[in-house]
Amino acid sequence: GEDVEQSLFLSVREGDSSVINCTYTDSSSTYLYWYKQEPGAGLQLLTYIFSNMDMKQDQRLTVLLNKKDKHLSLRIADTQTGDSAIYFCAESMYSGGGADGLTFGKGTHLIIQP
Amino acid sequence: DTAVSQTPKYLVTQMGNDKSIKCEQNLGHDTMYWYKQDSKKFLKIMFSYNNKELIINETVPNRFSPKSPDKAHLNLHINSLELGDSAVYFCASSPPPGAGAYEQYFGPGTRLTVT
Numbered sequence: 188g189e190d191v192e193q194s195l196f197l198s199v200r201e202g203d204s205s206v207i208n209c210t211y212t213d214s215s216s217t218y219l220y221w222y223k224q225e226p227g228a229g230l231q232l233l234t235y236i237f238s239n240m241d242m243k244q245d246q247r248l249t250v251l252l253n254k255k256d257k258h259l260s261l262r263i264a265d266t267q268t269g270d271s272a273i274y275f276c277a278e279s280m281y282s283g284g285g286a287d288g289l290t291f292g293k294g295t296h297l298i299i300q301p
Numbered sequence: 302d303t304a305v306s307q308t309p310k311y312l313v314t315q316m317g318n319d320k321s322i323k324c325e326q327n328l329g330h331d332t333m334y335w336y337k338q339d340s341k342k343f344l345k346i347m348f349s350y351n352n353k354e355l356i357i358n359e360t361v362p363n364r365f366s367p368k369s370p371d372k373a374h375l376n377l378h379i380n381s382l383e384l385g386d387s388a389v390y391f392c393a394s395s396p397p398p399g400a401g402a403y404e405q406y407f408g409p410g411t412r413l414t415v416t
Contacts, residue, residue, distance in 0.1 A: 218403050224342075229391065230407040273342060279403070288334055288346030288357050289405060 193292035209276030305408035324392030333375035
């Protein structure tokens, strides 16, 4: 079955890099995603990566995918107070044949220390 | 313009009542979804619809019934509400396969409180 695991909390100091890790079990996952949820708000897609890629960079965000170990990470450089949120890892088998839903991890609460 | 909108944003109701949550997307997407986020922030898919057809129906009580009057709308009707139904319900939509962007766009959520 599908399962996505994340640590529940990560505390970092402002200005440091944050690395949020995720593992998944379904080897047929096609796309992997990172969503951000601020308090009381909806889900904002930060980035996604195709399973045939190893890395994707977008400004302060770097996504690394180790398909062999089924490990996904999100690195946020120069973490700011505005980055404080819950970060969800999600996988999809969006193979193009239908309407696959996302399987989410339990979310990592990123706490920024001054 | 809001891409995926939901109404109402907050819904407080008593046990046993029947209620509906509406969702609309103006992105021209073919596929729409309902997710439930519980008090611990765990998110789980409930349903997905593709071109007005039900595709995914996870183990959700049959008190929950999605209704899609057209491609742009997916409403969630809940009968005989229970305390355990209290959660935030998110609607989402995604483009058709091959459209280039494999993203799901989420609505702002509807916080349902059952008393």
